[in-house]
Amino acid sequence: MSDLWRRCLERLEGELSAEDLHTWLMPLQARDDADGLQLYAPNPYTLDAVRDRYLPQIEAVLTLLKGHSLAVRLEVGSSAIAAAHARPMPGSRPVAAVEPPPVNFNHNLDPHYTFETFVEGKSNQLGKAAAMQVAQNPGRAYNPLLLYGGTGLGKTHLMHAAGNLMREHNPNCKVLYLRSEQFVGSMIEALRTKSMDEFKRRFRSVDALLIDDIQFFAGKDTTQEEFFHTFNALFESKQQIILTCDRYPKEVDKLEPRLKSRLGWGLSVAIEPPDFETRAAILLAKAHEKGVAVSENVAMLLAKRIRSNVRDLEGALNTLAARANFYGKPITTDFAEETLRDLLATHAQAVTVPNIQKIVADYFSVRLQDLLSKRRVRSLARPRQIAMALSKELTEHSLPEIGEAFGGRDHTTVLHACRTIRKLCETDTRMRQDWEQLIRTLTG
Numbered sequence: 001m002s003d004l005w006r007r008c009l010e011r012l013e014g015e016l017s018a019e020d021l022h023t024w025l026m027p028l029q030a031r032d033d034a035d036g037l038q039l040y041a042p043n044p045y046t047l048d049a050v051r052d053r054y055l056p057q058i059e060a061v062l063t064l065l066k067g068h069s070l071a072v073r074l075e076v077g078s079s080a081i082a083a084a085h086a087r088p089m090p091g092s093r094p095v096a097a098v099e100p101p102p103v104n105f106n107h108n109l110d111p112h113y114t115f116e117t118f119v120e121g122k123s124n125q126l127g128k129a130a131a132m133q134v135a136q137n138p139g140r141a142y143n144p145l146l147l148y149g150g151t152g153l154g155k156t157h158l159m160h161a162a163g164n165l166m167r168e169h170n171p172n173c174k175v176l177y178l179r180s181e182q183f184v185g186s187m188i189e190a191l192r193t194k195s196m197d198e199f200k201r202r203f204r205s206v207d208a209l210l211i212d213d214i215q216f217f218a219g220k221d222t223t224q225e226e227f228f229h230t231f232n233a234l235f236e237s238k239q240q241i242i243l244t245c246d247r248y249p250k251e252v253d254k255l256e257p258r259l260k261s262r263l264g265w266g267l268s269v270a271i272e273p274p275d276f277e278t279r280a281a282i283l284l285a286k287a288h289e290k291g292v293a294v295s296e297n298v299a300m301l302l303a304k305r306i307r308s309n310v311r312d313l314e315g316a317l318n319t320l321a322a323r324a325n326f327y328g329k330p331i332t333t334d335f336a337e338e339t340l341r342d343l344l345a346t347h348a349q350a351v352t353v354p355n356i357q358k359i360v361a362d363y364f365s366v367r368l369q370d371l372l373s374k375r376r377v378r379s380l381a382r383p384r385q386i387a388m389a390l391s392k393e394l395t396e397h398s399l400p401e402i403g404e405a406f407g408g409r410d411h412t413t414v415l416h417a418c419r420t421i422r423k424l425c426e427t428d429t430r431m432r433q434d435w436e437q438l439i440r441t442l443t444g
């Protein structure tokens with residue numbers, strides 16, 4: 001890889017999400033010479049995305065690195081092919097067009113996404129265990145492995161961790177990671193250039209195929225058809241398939257029933273939003289990884305206030321680190337409060353007690369006024385307890401304040417509700433699912 005491009009990617013790591021980096025920028029190949037930097041995209045789809053979304057940032061970083069602006073050229077192709085063309089063999093005929101490059105199977109896993117850097121908690125324990133088993137026994141443990149759950153909860157991370165571990169055990173293992181849009185893009189390109197045989201061959205020659213966010217296949221019939229055949233071919237020859245989806249696939253509209261049924265052949269595991277302790281532990285681990293000095297108090301402050309997902313937590317940490325670096329200040333809780341005031345306010349605003357009451361009432365199909373009434377029938381009492389426990393978990397209000405908001409109840413009633421619901425979440429799967437779903441709705 002061009003040294004300049006490697007340094008540019010390192011810089012961009014701090015500015016773009018890991019996901020954007022490994023989806024769009026890591027698959028690029030680069031060559032730099034006196035005329036500037038030449039970037040080769042594997043297909044026109046990637047080229048368009050890079051040009052439209054990232055080019056200005058790439059140019060800015062290059063200017064920083066070189067101390068002057070630099071021409072960046074983008075085209076579909078490969079640096080290896082271009083280099084070969086640039087040095088024609090004596091007597092060889094010039095080649096008119098750059099051929100489409102082979103997909104580089106082993107270069108699109110993010111090396112930072114490993115099991116070691118993944119913090120385990122109740123919410124992701126099963127997913128991690130399943131991904132590890134698949135990595136240790138590809139094609140045989142669970143096939144396919146499907147990780148599903150809300151955005152920014154670590155599905156992509158686990159998927160890459162499994163791929164990285166497979167390659168650690170067997171460096172020759174061909175692992176191909178793709179976002180579902182890239183699968184669609186490659187297929188459209190193959191259809192356009194009438195190279196479907198080549199497309200099929202590529203996707204079927206891997207040891208493990210990792211496809212992220214398959215909910216994007218919904219409504220794309222040709223893609224689903226092709227994916228279905230790819231799936232069958234891989235499955236039959238015991239090649240591993242790992243997929244992620246933003247919800248349980250059976251709930252994705254416009255996904256073909258036969259595909260849904262295939263997805264059910266292996267293991268589907270939910271990745272839930274992490275609890276407070278796991279959020280704080282993730283933050284401390286991320287800070288350590290990035291070499292940012294963050295105290296437990298700061299980690300707890302952020303974990304308490306940002307509950308939506310890990311990506312948001314990480315974003316807050318990046319902002320803090322950048323500001324602290326800029327001002328040359330340590331990251332104290334005051335500094336964090338001050339720097340992230342707007343962000344924390346947005347997160348705080350989203351979850352209010354009236355908001356919780358309304359969403360819980362809708363979820364259990366009860367009337368809001370009944371939820372707040374003194375009636376004790378079970379069909380109302382349980383949703384009411386859940387709403388109280390959610391208010392304690394998701395807002396800063398005290399027990400007496402919450403009691404007051406629920407029709408003037410005593411704070412001991414709220415405390416009892418919190419304890420009951422916590423216990424039920426541990427023993428009753430249905431209860432746990434309702435709880436997680438409500439948290440997702442309220443904080444997503």
Ligand SMILES: Nc1ncnc2c1ncn2[C@@H]1O[C@H](COP(=O)(O)OP(=O)(O)OP(=O)(O)O)[C@@H](O)[C@H]1O
Pocket residue numbers: 018019117118119120124149150151152153154155156157158213244246282310311314
């Ligand atoms: N348990 C965890 N330990 C360490 N890092 C985590 C954990 N969970 C999530 N992350 C980090 O949070 C960020 C977002 O995670 P990731 O991209 O894997 O989410 P996702 O579930 O695939 O989301 P999406 O559906 O939006 O693609 C990543 O940087 C990832 O490393």
